[in-house]
Amino acid sequence: MKHQPFESWLYERETLTKDQTRDLEDHLEICASCRALATAWADVEGQILSASLIAPAPGFSRRWRTYLADHRRRISHRQMGVLLLTTAVGLAVLSVLFGAELLPSLQQAVPTLVSWVGKVANLVANLNVFRLVMGILVEATLENIPLVYRVVLPLSLAGLAAFWVFSLYRLNYRRITKGVIS
Amino acid sequence: MVERPNESEWIHRAMQGDDNAFAMLVEVYQVPVYNLCYRMLGNPMEAEDAAQEAFLRAYKGINRYDPERRFATWLLSIASHHCIDRLRRRKYPIRSLDELLPWQQKADDMPGPETALTQKENQEAVRKMLEQLGDHDRMVLILRYWYDLSYEEIAQSLSSSVSAVKSRLHRARRQLADQWIKRTSIEVGKQGRCDEASAF
């Protein structure tokens, strides 16, 4: 007896047309082999359909929060490890690449550095002399300037400075205002 | 699996980084996700770990979730891929516990003692037969029967085609029917020998 396509149709019942379903039922009436398969599949399908969902042990959500926290901790440790490792490797690579070149240069730079330190010390000493000279000059000049000028000159300078600051402010303010309007 | 009224709100909040909202989703979907892992891996401890990992993957990828899709299908898809990955990495075959753990006894299975025994034996037999199926075939069958997913949804979940899903489902059903016939004939044989022995 020819079992196909009926044997295949046994497992595709939900996609069969009405005619195909009728033909299959007709075949099952006369074919014991296909009928045995149909009964077997119906039994198994019944068992599967009667099996309900299996739940996890109580407290799954609580364990999930712990799982998430552990994951974050692991990630944090891993990132820290990667950072330290990268830094260590970077330093090692730099010292291998440039260590040999930089060491002689550093040794050569020692006398230059020493001479620069001397120059700075000289400059500081010279500045002290400069301040002393300037102090004497200012003192001598002030003694020869009349009292009126001693008052008027600083006041004029202060007025000029105030005018300068005010002009700068007005210029900037107008530019900003124009920028906003446009 | 019907979506709850608050679900889209929880998903929205979870997408914005609200851990409590995601924990609500874990609470709601723990059973379907765990069941999928258990049916695929056949071991409660491994199923627990796989389910936790599936939720973690969903948590990390929540911003890739397309709200046009059912959340349950998206979540099951993640769990399915994770279980398949685990099975691929696993070198030993499925080894499940013979008995379900106490919390895994199903509340709706409360028939009389004899019926309960037969039912339990049959369920156990089906579970073992499922374990004999190929991983992808078993997954298709589980998604179809336990989660009532359409062919299209299964195909989408497993990154496969509808024709491949149909073919896998067909193969799985035929294999299960063949195994059931073998099991029944063995039991009939055993029964026959017992009857002959008792006649003497």
Ligand SMILES: [Zn+2]
């Ligand atoms: Zn036939």
